[in-house]
Amino acid sequence: MYEVKVYVTYKESVLDPQGEAVKGAIHRLGYSEIKDVRIGKYFEIQIEKSNRKVENVVEEICDKLLANVNMETYRYAIAEVSK
Numbered sequence: 001m002y003e004v005k006v007y008v009t010y011k012e013s014v015l016d017p018q019g020e021a022v023k024g025a026i027h028r029l030g031y032s033e034i035k036d037v038r039i040g041k042y043f044e045i046q047i048e049k050s051n052r053k054v055e056n057v058v059e060e061i062c063d064k065l066l067a068n069v070n071m072e073t074y075r076y077a078i079a080e081v082s083k
Contacts, residue, residue, distance in 0.1 A: 002047045002054045006076040008067045009040035041066070046081075054078055 010016045018039040026034045043066060047054055058076055067074045 001049065001081055003079050003081045004043075004045040004047060004054070004058050004076055005079075006043040006045065006058070006062060006066060006074055007040055008043070008062070008072050008074045009038050010071060011073050014071050 010019075016038050019037040022039065023034060023037040026037065045058070045061070047057060050057075055078070058078065062074045062076070063069055
């Protein structure tokens with residue numbers, strides 16, 4: 001079995017209004033050294049071993065469902081785990 005951790009965030013070229021709001025709040029708290037904040041989504045997925053490559057399965061799921069590839073980018077980490 002595989003445990004996959006997927007991180008989805010806006011592309012650098014896309015404005016992140018939630019991140020901007022959080023950055024403003026952080027600045028109001030006095031942390032002026034904070035340059036940028038990006039908000040994203042995090043997914044944990046468990047995938048059973050099959051005849052398909054786990055990387056292909058993850059890429060398909062991300063492209064079709066988890067990320068809007070026009071506006072978002074994603075990265076993931078795969079770890080093989082025992083039941």
